[in-house]
Amino acid sequence: MSLSAPRGGRADVVEDWTSAPVLESEVPFSGRIFDVRRDRVDLGEGGVVVRDYIEHPGAVAVVALQPFDGVDHVLLIRQYRHAARGHVWELPAGLLDVTGEPPWQAAARELAEEVDLVAGQWDVLIEELASAGAFPEPVRIFLARDLSDVPGEHQHERHAEELTIRPFWVPLDDAHEAALAAQISNSAALIGVLAAHAARAAGWATLRAKDAAWPAWEAQRAGGETAPHPT
Template sequence: MSLDAPRGTGADLVEEWTPEPVVETTTPFEGIIFDVVRERVDLGAGGVVTRDFVTHPGAVAVLALRELEGAPHVLLIRQYRHASGGHVWELPAGLLDVDGEPPWEAAARELAEEVDLTADEWHVLADDVTSPGAFPETVRIFLARGLHEVAAADAHQRTAEELGIRPLWVSLDDAVDAALDGRISNSATLVGLLCAGLSRGRGWSTLRPHDAPWPAREAQRAQRS
């Protein structure tokens, strides 16, 4: 049946961020950052179904890029993630948990807090909904260039997991190879690295402005407001 599906073009690949009618909403669990929400959703011909999901404020990640010996290098960090039980390689990232803070400003804040860097040039590299079936985390991945170190007096005092962050500059090509080889598993990092590799091959023509529309996040914020 799927072999007979109609053919399309890139113009057809537009997501529609419109929720189906919710009949009932409850919150079986309220956590420190995340809640578990249970909703009964009317799918029309599909009937009324019950779905659980974990709320999330959204997040940003930063692919910081600089030229070293004539080759683009990306800054990765190794950080402990208890929920996953591992020390994983990631891009600097953080939650959109400051009311009214634009995503690119949140990204700049996280870059400064986690790796003591600022950037002159910001673009949107990619958007990611990490697990749309159960965990509606929207992540915007930024490309940051024109990097500078934060003054020592203004450096963020890291604690808890952030205290053990290990930064490492890796060539973009090597980082993409590690992603394709299964040595990097963080979703936002995979998306960021692979999109950066493709965008670089197209002369960075795919980059969007730092304040480009973000339909998935805008729709989810409207739904939960």
């Protein structure tokens, strides 16, 4: 059947961020970073179903790009992640957990806090949802360039897992090869490295303004604010 599905082009690949009606909603688990929400959802022709999913504030990640000896390098960080039981390669990243803070400013804050860098140029590189069916964490990945060090007296004091962060500059081409060779497993790092490599090949024509609209994040924020609770 799928071979006879409609065909189209890029203009047709548009996601619809309209929520199905939520009949009831509750939070059976509330955690430090995320909650588990349970909704009764009216899918119309698909009937009424119950769906559990993770509510998450969203996150940002940063592809920090710096030329060394004429070669573009990307900054990877190795950090211990207990849930994954390993030290994994990531990008500087963090939660959108400061009320009213624009995503690009959150990215700038995380870049400074985790690796002591500031950037003079910010662009939106790409976005992702971790797992749209159950863990729809919206992540916006920025490209940061024109880098400089945070002065020593303003450097962030790190604690817990942040103390294990090990920054490492890798040529973008090498990072791209490492991603394809399964040497990088973190989704934001994989997507960021692959997207940066492709965007550079396109002359950076795919980049968007640092404050470009972010429909996936806005849809989840609106849903979290308006979802009804049983009385």
